[in-house]
Amino acid sequence: MGRREIQLRLNGGDRRVEVEDQMLLIELVRSLGLVGTKLSCDTQVCGACTVLLDGRPVSSCSTLAIEADGKPVGTIEGLADGAKLHPLQEAFIDRFAFQCGYCTPGMIIAAKALLDEKPSPDAAEVRHWMEGNICRCTGYQTIVDAVLDAADQMRTTR
Amino acid sequence: MLRRFDVHRAASVKEAVQLRRLFGEDAAVYAGGTEILLAMKLGIARWPHLIDVKPIVSLGEISATKDTLRIGATATHWAIERNALVTRVLPALARLEANVANVRVRAAGTLAGNLAFAEPHADPPALLIALGARVILEGGAGLRSVPVAELITGMYETTIAADELIVAIELPLPAKDTRVAYVKFQILERPSVGVAAVATVRDGRFVGAPTLVVGAVDETPRTVPTAQFAGEDARDAGTREALAEAARAAVEPIADLAGTLEYKRHLVGVFAQRAVASLMAQAS
Numbered sequence: 525m526g527r528r529e530i531q532l533r534l535n536g537g538d539r540r541v542e543v544e545d546q547m548l549l550i551e552l553v554r555s556l557g558l559v560g561t562k563l564s565c566d567t568q569v570c571g572a573c574t575v576l577l578d579g580r581p582v583s584s585c586s587t588l589a590i591e592a593d594g595k596p597v598g599t600i601e602g603l604a605d606g607a608k609l610h611p612l613q614e615a616f617i618d619r620f621a622f623q624c625g626y627c628t629p630g631m632i633i634a635a636k637a638l639l640d641e642k643p644s645p646d647a648a649e650v651r652h653w654m655e656g657n658i659c660r661c662t663g664y665q666t667i668v669d670a671v672l673d674a675a676d677q678m679r680t681t682r
Numbered sequence: 683m684l685r686r687f688d689v690h691r692a693a694s695v696k697e698a699v700q701l702r703r704l705f706g707e708d709a710a711v712y713a714g715g716t717e718i719l720l721a722m723k724l725g726i727a728r729w730p731h732l733i734d735v736k737p738i739v740s741l742g743e744i745s746a747t748k749d750t751l752r753i754g755a756t757a758t759h760w761a762i763e764r765n766a767l768v769t770r771v772l773p774a775l776a777r778l779e780a781n782v783a784n785v786r787v788r789a790a791g792t793l794a795g796n797l798a799f800a801e802p803h804a805d806p807p808a809l810l811i812a813l814g815a816r817v818i819l820e821g822g823a824g825l826r827s828v829p830v831a832e833l834i835t836g837m838y839e840t841t842i843a844a845d846e847l848i849v850a851i852e853l854p855l856p857a858k859d860t861r862v863a864y865v866k867f868q869i870l871e872r873p874s875v876g877v878a879a880v881a882t883v884r885d886g887r888f889v890g891a892p893t894l895v896v897g898a899v900d901e902t903p904r905t906v907p908t909a910q911f912a913g914e915d916a917r918d919a920g921t922r923e924a925l926a927e928a929a930r931a932a933v934e935p936i937a938d939l940a941g942t943l944e945y946k947r948h949l950v951g952v953f954a955q956r957a958v959a960s961l962m963a964q965a966s
Binding site: 526544545546547548551566567568569571574577580581582583586587588590634637653655656657 | 683684685686687688689715716719720723724732760783784785786787789790871
């Protein structure tokens with residue numbers, strides 16, 4: 525307790541890091557240079573800091589880093605395959621589903637968790653799943669469209 | 683950024699209880715952290731020690747006997763919402779869980795933690811009270827079972843003793859012809875008002891009195907006095923309005939960002955009506 529070494533699988537690569545008990549997961553991933561994960565509300569309301577912990581979307585601003593011990597953690601940096609963007613990233617660009625982009629990493633990670641569990645959601649399911657991710661500039665329609673497009677794309681290329 | 687604390691991973695309920703006795707008020711029981719980490723960030727609470735109960739495997743179990751659904755203390759909203767047993771025997775609870783806060787809170791937060799923190803703006807307490815759910819607590823003196831209605835005594839206040847923790851929530855399964863509904867209104871992350879209704883309806887009439895519990899508007903959930911509605915025609919607009927009036931009269935809403943006292947009282951009436959409508963829309 526206090527300070528301990530944890531081992532996690534971060535975007536597919538094994539990492540051993542020393543963390544203090546009160547360290548938050550967002551502090552850990554950003555200290556490792558993965559600054560695509562954004563801090564905004566700091567109260568689990570906005571979704572900007574969403575990462576995947578053991579495949580589930582969590583608020584990294586309100587999750588202790590020690591919770592990642594022995595588990596896979598996925599951030600926005602882990603989605604693209606080299607220069608080839610993930611279908612969700614492509615769809616967000618094609619649909620103009622962001623303006624300032626601050627909420628986008630969290631949006632895309634949340635959407636990935638949805639499509640991993642449910643590859644063919646309908647629009648209502650996308651809206652329900654994404655209602656905890658807040659965007660203050662785009663409006664939500666293009667985001668819902670992008671997630672549905674990506675789902676189509678991922679099904680046809682599977 | 684959080685101030686320094688130590689996390690103690692308890693391997694058994696016995697160890698968790700020992701840690702509770704050792705640290706007393708300096709420790710909080712920790713599972714999802716969705717409430718206590720926020721409280722610490724906001725500076726409204728500080729615990730130098732957190733007792734992590736997630737390693738206790740038995741606390742994550744969800745099981746049922748012929749007449750009781752038992753949900754372990756570390757079962758998350760996410761797990762309960764997706765649990766095949768819960769979906770089958772108590773679909774209203776699965777639906778409630780699927781609409782708690784947001785997907786991230788559901789992935790981390792637990793039903794037991796929701797009850798133990800006793801945040802007034804919460805979904806589960808109203809339905810759990812309407813169903814007659816009980817919380818199983820374990821502490822230095824052993825096990826005890828407390829109705830949820832008696833567990834929550836005020837805003838962020840419960841009867842959980844300093845050396846106790848919730849090990850499970852037990853819900854009596856409603857009889858086959860009993861209908862269960864939970865409806866809510868929400869503009870922020872937490873419900874402005876939630877109304878739970880449980881009743882047996884035959885030929886359009888309540889068999890016995892319906893149970894109506896209003897959550898999220900008061901310091902604690904309020905059970906609406908409904909004895910006078912036993913046997914009443916639930917299809918009748920007059921009956922429904924009288925039930926809504928009884929619900930409005932039973933609450934003393936707290937004005938906050940979710941609305942004024944008058945506005946919330948109005949909502950309580952509207953959602954009491956909708957809860958009854960939801961009951962009536964169900965096939966028995």
